[in-house]
Amino acid sequence: MTENWNEIDRFAKDLIHHAGETIKNSFKDKLSIESKSNANDLVTNMDKEIEQYFVKEIRRYNPDHKILGEEGYGDQVTSHEGTVWIVDPIDGTMNFVHQQRNFAISIGIYHNGIGMLGYIYDVVLDELYHAHKGNGAYMNEEKLKPLKPVPVSEAIFSINATWITPHEKVPYQIFGPIVHDVRGTRSYGSAALELAYVAAGRLDGYLTMRLAPWDIAGGKILIEEVGGVVTNLQNQTHSLLGKDSLFAGNADVHNEIYQNYLQGKL
Numbered sequence: 136m137t138e139n140w141n142e143i144d145r146f147a148k149d150l151i152h153h154a155g156e157t158i159k160n161s162f163k164d165k166l167s168i169e170s171k172s173n174a175n176d177l178v179t180n181m182d183k184e185i186e187q188y189f190v191k192e193i194r195r196y197n198p199d200h201k202i203l204g205e206e207g208y209g210d211q212v213t214s215h216e217g218t219v220w221i222v223d224p225i226d227g228t229m230n231f232v233h234q235q236r237n238f239a240i241s242i243g244i245y246h247n248g249i250g251m252l253g254y255i256y257d258v259v260l261d262e263l264y265h266a267h268k269g270n271g272a273y274m275n276e277e278k279l280k281p282l283k284p285v286p287v288s289e290a291i292f293s294i295n296a297t298w299i300t301p302h303e304k305v306p307y308q309i310f311g312p313i314v315h316d317v318r319g320t321r322s323y324g325s326a327a328l329e330l331a332y333v334a335a336g337r338l339d340g341y342l343t344m345r346l347a348p349w350d351i352a353g354g355k356i357l358i359e360e361v362g363g364v365v366t367n368l369q370n371q372t373h374s375l376l377g378k379d380s381l382f383a384g385n386a387d388v389h390n391e392i393y394q395n396y397l398q399g400k401l
């Protein structure tokens with residue numbers, strides 16, 4: 136089936152803006168907060184409400200489209216056949232709860248496994264990062280520039296500090312030298328925003344041990360549109376059907392870090 140991508144793009148942007156308004160309006164209300172896999176893995180009534188809103192509207196728009204959403208209101212997606220929306224209703228829930236900022240809505244729309252449309256919406260700043268395959272990436276109306284090479288010694292990397300504590304799978308000896316050799320590290324607490332910042336050239340790389348498809352799907356499309364690279368830590372393409380590690384960056388930094396710090400070590 137052929138899709139009208141310009142029409143889907145307009146529809147997705149309308150949904151995202153509407154969801155953003157709902158989230159902003161919720162700041163005055165008391166949140167209902169629960170834990171999921173552990174005490175720090177938070178979910179709120181808004182995460183659920185926003186995902187339910189996306190699912191309802193997408194199904195109304197086109198019942199053939201499949202939806203893979205974090206909170207489980209979409210479909211059991213086991214293949215990338217057809218058009219699949221990969222949705223994180225609120226990425227950075229901990230920031231949403233504690234800070235009322237530094238969180239985003241993230242959506243990637245894939246067709247037979249190819250990323251067609253990507254969105255990351257910083258609700259509080261009203262910044263919509265978006266990309267349409269082959270047409271470049273934008274922050275609101277501003278076109279993002281192709282990423283320029285940066286030496287590792289001048290690169291800024293995003294990394295969650297948890298991963299440089301002694302850890303069963305990734306001894307901090309692997310990430311430690313990267314943290315030591317780059318110019319600086321940051322940790323924003325929203326994978327989607329960290330990927331948007333890589334696309335915007337504010338970060339040169341982002342490394343993390345475990346993300347879900349909805350954390351990666353929108354940002355991958357944005358980064359690839361500006362010539363960046365998104366893989367797992369073994370330099371492989373993500374399946375986007377299950378959890379995986381992530382290494383996103385400027386193409387040169389990605390290559391240099393992979394060759395000199397990661398290859399054969401994980």
Ligand code: IPD
Nearest residue numbers: 225226227228229324325326327
């Ligand atoms: C989380 C955030 C966080 C990352 C976690 C994700 P959520 O997503 O992106 O930055 O470190 O791994 O699960 O749960 O807030 O949507």
Ligand code: CA
Nearest residue numbers: 177178205228
């Ligand atoms: Ca979550």
Ligand code: CA
Nearest residue numbers: 223226227350
């Ligand atoms: Ca997330």
Ligand code: CA
Nearest residue numbers: 205223225226
């Ligand atoms: Ca989420």
